[in-house]
Amino acid sequence: MKPKLFLHGVTLAFGGLTVIDSLDIQVMPGSRTGLIGPNGAGKTTVFNLISGVYRPNAGEILLDDEAIDAVPLDRRVRLGIGRTFQNLRMMKHLTVLENIMLGQHTHVGLWQRMLVPLNSPFNRAGLTETRAAAQLMGLSAHADLLADGLPYGVQKRIEIARALVTRPRLLLLDEPAAGLNSSERDELLSILLTQLPKEMSVLIVEHDVAFVSSLCDHVVALNFGRKIAEGRAEAVCSHPAVIEAYLGKDDDAADADAGVPAPALDETIVPQESDQKSERAPGAERGTHAA
Numbered sequence: 001m002k003p004k005l006f007l008h009g010v011t012l013a014f015g016g017l018t019v020i021d022s023l024d025i026q027v028m029p030g031s032r033t034g035l036i037g038p039n040g041a042g043k044t045t046v047f048n049l050i051s052g053v054y055r056p057n058a059g060e061i062l063l064d065d066e067a068i069d070a071v072p073l074d075r076r077v078r079l080g081i082g083r084t085f086q087n088l089r090m091m092k093h094l095t096v097l098e099n100i101m102l103g104q105h106t107h108v109g110l111w112q113r114m115l116v117p118l119n120s121p122f123n124r125a126g127l128t129e130t131r132a133a134a135q136l137m138g139l140s141a142h143a144d145l146l147a148d149g150l151p152y153g154v155q156k157r158i159e160i161a162r163a164l165v166t167r168p169r170l171l172l173l174d175e176p177a178a179g180l181n182s183s184e185r186d187e188l189l190s191i192l193l194t195q196l197p198k199e200m201s202v203l204i205v206e207h208d209v210a211f212v213s214s215l216c217d218h219v220v221a222l223n224f225g226r227k228i229a230e231g232r233a234e235a236v237c238s239h240p241a242v243i244e245a246y247l248g249k250d251d252d253a254a255d256a257d258a259g260v261p262a263p264a265l266d267e268t269i270v271p272q273e274s275d276q277k278s279e280r281a282p283g284a285e286r287g288t289h290a291a
């Protein structure tokens with residue numbers, strides 16, 4: 001089977017600093033692929049390369065076997081690459097439905113938008129699609145409320161619904177669980193597990209290792225812009241190079257270097273609370289308490 005997305009030898013440098021280094025990543029059709037790594041590993045930069053914010057200095061990015069390196073950002077959305085962002089980008093004076101609907105501007109022409117604005121009652125097809133995305137993400141009860149003041153977990157789901165109405169065949173989720181409390185996180189996990197179309201390919205950047213393990217059939221770990229491990233979540237999370245990247249080199253790892261056998265790859269590391277990003281994004285507390 002051909003990969004949905006193939007990053008082949010991709011390299012990107014800012015000035016003299018190489019932040020992505022000869023990186024190979026494959027996302028198979030219909031897979032849930034996790035991208036993990038410590039802060040600064042290059043995960044968001046990979047998303048920016050795939051979505052067209054940056055162009056690689058070397059290597060190529062193939063979508064369905066076609067090189068997309070020269071394809072501009074807006075056309076990549078129309079080719080089926082949708083994404084969310086680490087920080088919420090909510091229009092707080094708009095309702096939940098209107099916020100979701102904004103994603104549709106990517107496949108509705110300017111003239112069409114001028115004749116029938118997205119939020120016009122005459123935009124029936126758009127409204128139906130938006131309501132479907134809202135329902136998928138468990139947002140129907142909030143549909144006509146202003147996004148401002150809704151709990152942070154709800155706003156995160158609005159962000160994903162907005163990406164869904166861009167009609168992605170490859171969905172990039174940038175830290176979907178970051179900043180969520182445990183019940184919001186569990187609710188999101190259950191929605192992503194059960195509601196996303198099976199044929200949709202999903203690439204997820206996430207620090208919450210347990211979240212990634214529950215969701216992803218394949219995980220790629222990065223450090224300093226290089227791939228350091230890849231495979232099933234349990235194997236990757238227990239890989240010595242991954243543990244070292246997150247926690248630094250400890251005595252056991254030093255022993256491993258000195259010839260002491262490394263832990264078996266199928267031993268799962270239990271993520272420690274302190275290893276996970278548990279802080280909410282700026283403004284998140286306000287949203288939560290307004291619930």
Ligand SMILES: Nc1ncnc2c1ncn2[C@@H]1O[C@H](COP(=O)(O)OP(=O)(O)OP(=O)(O)O)[C@@H](O)[C@H]1O
Nearest residue numbers: 014017019037038039040041042043044045046086
């Ligand atoms: N526009 C830029 N100019 C210069 N350096 C950049 C730029 N964008 C990212 N970097 C650098 O590239 C490296 C990777 O950053 P990136 O944001 O991709 O990491 P990350 O793995 O997503 O980290 P986090 O988990 O903290 O979000 C970092 O050293 C960062 O400082």
